[in-house]
Amino acid sequence: MSTGAAGPTGRLQRSLIIVGVNAVALGLALAATAAIVALYDKPVGDALRALYEGSLGSAFAIGTTLNKATPLLFVALAFLVAQKAGLVSIGGEGQLYVGGTMAVAAALAFDGLPRPTGLILALIAGFVGGGLWGALAGWLRARFEVNEVIATLLLNFVGIAVSNLTVQEPALLREPVTDSASLPQSPLLAQVVRLPRLVQDSPNRVHLGIVLAVVAAVAVSVLLRRTVAGFRIRMLGFNPAMAERAGVNVAVLVVLVMFLSGGLAGLAGTSVLLGEQYRLQPEFSPGFGFDGIAVALLARSTPGGAVAAALLFGALRAGGLRLEAAVQVPQALVLVVQGVIILAVAATAYWVERTLRARAGADVVAAAQPELVEANA
Amino acid sequence: MSILAISIGASAASDLAASAARLATPIGFVALGETFGEAAGIINIGLEGVMLGSALTGAWAAAESGSVLVGFLVAMLTGMGLLGVMAVLCIGLRANQIVVGLGMNLVALGATTLVFKSVRTVALAPGLDPLRLGFLDDIPFLGPAFFRQRLTFFALLVLTAASAFVLRRTAWGLRVRAVGETPAAADAAGVRVDGVRVQAMLVCGALAGLGGAALSIGELRGFTENMVAGKGFIALAAVIFGRWRPWAVLAACGVFGLADALQGQLPAWQVNFPPSVLRMLPYLIALVALAVQRGRARPPAALSIPYERRR
Numbered sequence: 001m002s003t004g005a006a007g008p009t010g011r012l013q014r015s016l017i018i019v020g021v022n023a024v025a026l027g028l029a030l031a032a033t034a035a036i037v038a039l040y041d042k043p044v045g046d047a048l049r050a051l052y053e054g055s056l057g058s059a060f061a062i063g064t065t066l067n068k069a070t071p072l073l074f075v076a077l078a079f080l081v082a083q084k085a086g087l088v089s090i091g092g093e094g095q096l097y098v099g100g101t102m103a104v105a106a107a108l109a110f111d112g113l114p115r116p117t118g119l120i121l122a123l124i125a126g127f128v129g130g131g132l133w134g135a136l137a138g139w140l141r142a143r144f145e146v147n148e149v150i151a152t153l154l155l156n157f158v159g160i161a162v163s164n165l166t167v168q169e170p171a172l173l174r175e176p177v178t179d180s181a182s183l184p185q186s187p188l189l190a191q192v193v194r195l196p197r198l199v200q201d202s203p204n205r206v207h208l209g210i211v212l213a214v215v216a217a218v219a220v221s222v223l224l225r226r227t228v229a230g231f232r233i234r235m236l237g238f239n240p241a242m243a244e245r246a247g248v249n250v251a252v253l254v255v256l257v258m259f260l261s262g263g264l265a266g267l268a269g270t271s272v273l274l275g276e277q278y279r280l281q282p283e284f285s286p287g288f289g290f291d292g293i294a295v296a297l298l299a300r301s302t303p304g305g306a307v308a309a310a311l312l313f314g315a316l317r318a319g320g321l322r323l324e325a326a327v328q329v330p331q332a333l334v335l336v337v338q339g340v341i342i343l344a345v346a347a348t349a350y351w352v353e354r355t356l357r358a359r360a361g362a363d364v365v366a367a368a369q370p371e372l373v374e375a376n377a
Numbered sequence: 378m379s380i381l382a383i384s385i386g387a388s389a390a391s392d393l394a395a396s397a398a399r400l401a402t403p404i405g406f407v408a409l410g411e412t413f414g415e416a417a418g419i420i421n422i423g424l425e426g427v428m429l430g431s432a433l434t435g436a437w438a439a440a441e442s443g444s445v446l447v448g449f450l451v452a453m454l455t456g457m458g459l460l461g462v463m464a465v466l467c468i469g470l471r472a473n474q475i476v477v478g479l480g481m482n483l484v485a486l487g488a489t490t491l492v493f494k495s496v497r498t499v500a501l502a503p504g505l506d507p508l509r510l511g512f513l514d515d516i517p518f519l520g521p522a523f524f525r526q527r528l529t530f531f532a533l534l535v536l537t538a539a540s541a542f543v544l545r546r547t548a549w550g551l552r553v554r555a556v557g558e559t560p561a562a563a564d565a566a567g568v569r570v571d572g573v574r575v576q577a578m579l580v581c582g583a584l585a586g587l588g589g590a591a592l593s594i595g596e597l598r599g600f601t602e603n604m605v606a607g608k609g610f611i612a613l614a615a616v617i618f619g620r621w622r623p624w625a626v627l628a629a630c631g632v633f634g635l636a637d638a639l640q641g642q643l644p645a646w647q648v649n650f651p652p653s654v655l656r657m658l659p660y661l662i663a664l665v666a667l668a669v670q671r672g673r674a675r676p677p678a679a680l681s682i683p684y685e686r687r688r
Contacts, residue, residue, distance in 0.1 A: 036491065088681075090422070090475060144668035147676055149420070149475070150617050151667075153610070154660045161657035168653060290479055297476050330494050335487025342480035343466065350471035350683070 014356055018300060021352055025298075025344035029337045036336065040329050047327045054322020055315035063204035064321070067276055069314025070209040071096065071285075074268035075292020076299060076306040077213075077220050078134075082148075082261040083301055084224055086237035087254065091137055091152025092265040093289025094159025095130040099266020100273045101163040102129025104186055104280040105173055107193035118193045123212075123270060130266015131259040133159055138258025142251035148258070156289065164282040173280055186280040195275035209271030214307060216264060221303040233257055265289065294342045297349070313338060387518055389646065393638050394522035398530060401634025403428075403592040405533045407612035408619070408626050409540055410456075410584030415616055416544060417577035418557035418679040422478025423463060424585055425609030426485030431455040431589030433489045436502040436600040439590075445503050448594045449587060456586020457579050459485070464578045468571050471683040482609075490602050504598035505529060529587075529595040533627070536584070541623040553577050557677035560684040570684045588612070611659075618663035620670075621677065633659045 037047040055065045075092040082089040103126030110118035137155055140146040166172040168184045175187040195207040224230040236243040236253055244250050268288055273280060295313055299305030320334030407424055414421050421427075431452035439448025463481060466472040493499060505527040513524040523530075544550040552573045555563035560570045592608070593600045611633050619626030636659045640652045 040495070088475060140664065140668055144671040145675075146664070146667045146671065147680075149681065150676070151664065153422075154614055154617070154664050157607075157610070157614070157660045158657045158664075161653040161660075164656075165651055165653035168651060290482070294476065294479055294483075297473070330491055332487040332490035332494070335483045336491070337487075339480045339482070339484030339487060342476060342483065346472040346476040346480060347466050347470045349473065349476075 017352055017355060021345065021348045022298070024348070025341050028344045029341045032340045033333065033337055036333050037327070037329055040327075042327045042329055047323060047329060050323045050326040051316075051319035053319075053326070055319035059199070059202055059204035061318060061322070063199070063202075063206040064318040065311065065315045066206040066210045067314075068317040069310040070207075070213050070271045070275070071268035071288040072292045072295045072313050073210075073213040073217065073306055073310035074264050074271065075289055076296035076310055077216055077303060078130075078261045078264035078268070079293045079296040080299075080301040080303070080306065081220055081224075081233075081264065082134075082257055083296070084230075084237050085233045085254070085257040086240060087138075087141075087257060087261075088149045089134065089137065089152045089258065089261050090149060090290070090293060091134060091155050091159075091262070092268070092292050093285060093287065094152070094156035095133045095262040095265035096269030096272075096285055096289050097163040098133040098159045098269075099126040099128075099130025099263070100269025100284065101166050101173070101280060102126055102266070103270035104189065104273050105166070107189050107274060108173065108187065111190040111193045113192075115192045118190075119195070119274070122193055122274060123267070126266045126270030126274075127263040128266070130269065131263030134262015134265065135255050135259040137262075138255040141258075142254045160283070163280070163284075167280050167282055184282055189274065189278045193274065194278060195271065205276075207271075207275035209275040212267065212271065213310075216267065217303040217307050220264075224303075265292075268292065291338065294338065298341065298345050300349075388521070389642075391518045391520075391522040393635070393642055394518075395525065396638040396641065397631060397634040398523060398526055399596065399634075400637045401630040402527070402530050402533055403588045403596065404608050404612050404615060404633060405627055405630040406529075406536070406588030406591055407585045407609060408615040408630050409533070409537060409623060410581035410588070411612055411616045412540065412619075412621055412623055412626050413544070413553065413577045413584070414581035415621055415680060416557045416677055417553045417574045418560065418677050418682065418684070419467060419574055419578055419581075420474050420478070420613075420681040421460075421463070421578075421581065422475050422613070423459075423481030423485070423609075424478075424612055425605055425607070426478075426482040427456055427459045427582065427585045428589040428592070428605045428609045428612075429489045429603070430459055430485045431586035432593035432604060433492060433499060433589075433600050435586070435590035436593040437496065437499045439502040439594045440498050440599075443503060445505060445594055448502060449590045452590030452594070453583045453586040456582040456584070456589065458582070460578045460582025460585070464575045467683065468574055468578075471685070474681050474683075486603060489600070493600060493602050499600040501599045502594050505595045527595055529591040532587075533591075537623045537627045544623065549573075549576075554677070556684070557679055560679050564684070564686065574684075585609075585612075614660060614663055617676070618659075618666060629663070632662065 034044045037044050054061050056062060075096065078092050079089060103122045106125035107118060107122035110121045133155060137148055137151040140151045141148045167174050167186055170177055173186040174184055195209050198206050198208060224234060232248050232253060235246065236248060236250060240250060269285065272284065277284060291313060295309045296306055298309040316334050316337060320331035323329055323333060324331040407428055411421055411424060434455040435448040435452030438451035439445055463477055466477045467474045507525045507527055510524045514520045544553065552568050555568060556570045556573045564570050592604065615629040615633055616626050618629035636655050640655050643650050
């Protein structure tokens with residue numbers, strides 16, 4: 001049996017192919033940017049400079065990039081944890097709404113506690129809220145055979161509506177209605193329950209969320225690669241029948257994985273609300289739950305890659321803000337660029353996998369789980 | 378007194394039914410299209426984007442030509458073109474259907490917003506007026522509710538009947554369902570799996586394009602930024618709720634339309650009911666329905682799985 005994929009040469013080839021494909025995708029995205037900017041009759045150089053300055057060019061820009069990357073990274077991790085178990089969850093958006101709402105509820109309830117107890121309780125609430133929303137989809141799948149793609153999709157809309165409901169009802173989280181003009185929103189969160197800024201007295205507004213997200217990426221990586229639970233998760237994804245026969249309680253594991261996945265997505269909403277917006281408002285997420293899936297794809301479902309891809313998309317979002325102000329090209333351009341990257345990567349994914357598998361010989365296990373073969377070598 | 382109350386109640390109910398049918402119409406076209414796609418084993422998360430793209434080109438063509446018909450035709454072709462691109466990716470290149478759909482949504486939202494901000498003429502387009510169907514109009518309740526709709530509503534009913542017939546009773550419909558359930562068996566029987574899937578996707582695109590135009594030309598007379606606002610996802614949910622059968626899918630669209638219409642009507646009736654609860658209700662009903670009918674409410678077995686011949 002060939003174990004080419006796991007050897008040093010195989011590793012290098014694999015990395016080269018993936019880097020090459022991502023470079024092509026980014027090149028296409030750059031070409032799309034240039035074409036659109038040219039259509040607007042603006043200098044392409046100015047536009048690229050604005051993108052750079054808005055994402056990396058100043059302390060403020062770097063902070064914006066990191067803060068925009070945070071929810072994307074959490075959602076990407078949520079998606080890839082489920083994917084490793086063979087579950088396709090597109091419920092990140094609903095989970096982040098429910099998680100964020102629970103976090104704000106906890107933050108408002110516990111803001112009298114000494115720092116950092118209230119914040120920690122709010123983070124736990126955010127994780128548990130998103131987790132329960134994810135677990136609900138897992139339970140529907142395990143108990144009632146409802147396809148998880150469909151269950152998570154439908155639960156998105158319910159989750160968003162639940163969150164909106166809490167800020168529309170004075171009995172729930174809505175701040176006291178003083179006159180007919182008061183908006184449906186929660187009270188402002190107290191300083192003690194906000195995610196602290198990492199740099200004091202600086203235009204760089206980066207908050208603790210990005211650190212938590214990177215820690216989560218490391219934790220997910222360790223869980224999947226180095227623990228028994230992670231082995232079971234991957235076995236479930238690799239071959240559910242085999243997992244069942246090996247003594248894995250598939251129904252319970254599906255619910256647990258969806259709880260973990262939903263919890264990570266819940267932290268995405270939590271980080272946005274506790275770190276940037278400081279209060280709950282209706283429709284607070286501009287689709288992080290969907291963009292994060294794209295991040296996971298771009299990363300080919302590795303936690304490390306997800307960090308890099310989230311930073312890239314975060315930089316695009318941050319740069320887009322500047323683009324509109326400096327060159328008068330609408331920041332909607334950034335959506336097109338993201339979409340082009342996603343489509344280019346999706347278009348080549350099958351070819352890449354097939355090429356890699358061919359290089360790995362017929363050894364499917366080696367192709368799917370190179371680290372196992374490596375450990376045996 | 379009570380007769381008065383009843384007659385007011387009846388007119389309120391027919392108003393409600395009328396606006397439910399009106400709101401459900403654009404979603405209905407898209408859901409009908411997706412019924413073909415999913416029957417063939419293709420799930421399209423990008424309907425939102427397809428609808429947006431065709432709503433824009435339809436409004437543009439109608440505004441430029443002054444003809445509603447031209448607008449609908451261009452929208453239909455746009456939908457087919459976008460689904461053609463998705464077919465190249467999902468079938469030709471075996472790309473992940475969910476990811477391609479997400480990418481399509483982003484590109485369409487971005488591109489239509491860019492166009493909308495520079496080509497202002499798309500904001501105003503000629504539109505369709507509700508029809509007056511003579512004697513049918515006078516039927517109590519049904520007349521005001523269903524016979525003062527726009528032409529798009531009646532076109533949708535005809536297309537639903539046609540779709541039910543095509544999917545159930547024709548050889549092509551059988552092939553579509555076969556490649557969605559057991560592509561390997563269909564392949565062995567000599568059906569060109571990828572070819573049939575592409576055809577189903579193009580039908581989906583044509584119908585989704587009509588849905589976009591039904592919104593931008595038929596109803597709102599012009600395009601605005603992100604005007605679809607989740608209707609593409611609702612169509613997707615309606616297909617599931619309707620269990621992949623055209624008439625049931627249409628009925629599911631009606632339920633979503635009713636929830637939408639109630640949100641608009643309840644304040645006028647001085648009923649204080651949280652709109653968010655109304656908004657989530659259809660999705661909850663769909664979920665409960667799927668859970669209760671487990672096994673029987675099964676999606677096409679090969680849904681979202683690219684077909685690969687075994688070597």
